[in-house]
Amino acid sequence: MAVQKATSAREDARETAARLSAPQHLTTTRFEEHKRIEGYEQDRAVPEFYGCDRLWKMDTLYGRIQMGYHPGRGQSFLFANIKTSIFDTAASEYQHRMKETQQMRALKSGTQNMAYSSRRWRNSTVLLYKAENKPWSEQSIAPYLKRINLETLRKTMPFLERSEARDREEGRQEKKRLEQQIRSKLREGDGAAVAALRLQERELSRRQDTLGALLVRKQTQSQLFFRKINIAFDLQKAKMFEYYRRVRDRRAQRAAEARAMTGTEETNPNANTDRRDN
Numbered sequence: 001m002a003v004q005k006a007t008s009a010r011e012d013a014r015e016t017a018a019r020l021s022a023p024q025h026l027t028t029t030r031f032e033e034h035k036r037i038e039g040y041e042q043d044r045a046v047p048e049f050y051g052c053d054r055l056w057k058m059d060t061l062y063g064r065i066q067m068g069y070h071p072g073r074g075q076s077f078l079f080a081n082i083k084t085s086i087f088d089t090a091a092s093e094y095q096h097r098m099k100e101t102q103q104m105r106a107l108k109s110g111t112q113n114m115a116y117s118s119r120r121w122r123n124s125t126v127l128l129y130k131a132e133n134k135p136w137s138e139q140s141i142a143p144y145l146k147r148i149n150l151e152t153l154r155k156t157m158p159f160l161e162r163s164e165a166r167d168r169e170e171g172r173q174e175k176k177r178l179e180q181q182i183r184s185k186l187r188e189g190d191g192a193a194v195a196a197l198r199l200q201e202r203e204l205s206r207r208q209d210t211l212g213a214l215l216v217r218k219q220t221q222s223q224l225f226f227r228k229i230n231i232a233f234d235l236q237k238a239k240m241f242e243y244y245r246r247v248r249d250r251r252a253q254r255a256a257e258a259r260a261m262t263g264t265e266e267t268n269p270n271a272n273t274d275r276r277d278n
Helices: 002-020 138-146 148-156 163-188 191-267 271-277
Strands: 025-028 053-059 063-070 075-082 103-107 114-118 125-130
Touching (some): 002 191, 063 191, 125 148
Antiparallel strands (some): 025 053
């Protein structure tokens, strides 16, 4: 049982390291280009429809993460989906798509943040809204990791989950126990038992080093990731807000003109008939 557990832990560490070290292709798009979110299909039947704009994209071997801005909500969001790879076996490309009519809302208790996950094609796509007026950070996303239907976050953003810290603490306790047993066997003069315990201690030390390296890499990648998306948003938010302010003003002006025309026709219902008679 212990051997099976150790083998599973090594495989998990190898998979995590592969995800963390996968080459990343970053794309920061210009807001004026009005790039669409790839795989995100909006409901255009909604009145006062505003198309979402993509501001930033990160592609890896295992998934794609996109940051966009929803002008209707006035919120930025992250859209992530997994790719078919040696670790992920999604059936086909259509599983990576998400429609608003297929979303399932999950409120994070105590805040207005919202997460959506694909209802029909589970664990392949996730959409996160950040309603708080704060920069993106681990605190904005980490609580969602506890939900079963947000496995995509664990696969596309492996630096968010810090289970290695718990395993490392357990390893420290186990190492203390081994040291006590070694001292006890040395007093008894049992050389064979001491050699076996020393072997376990060396194996545990190697595992502790691996966990420490993973934790350092995760912390570094997390800091870089949130810094990049926050910079991409800050550099473009002034243009976004000004653009959509003008769009809303134009729509409000057209609506006011339409109401004024409707009011004129209602006050003089025979105006058109009089003109035709003359």
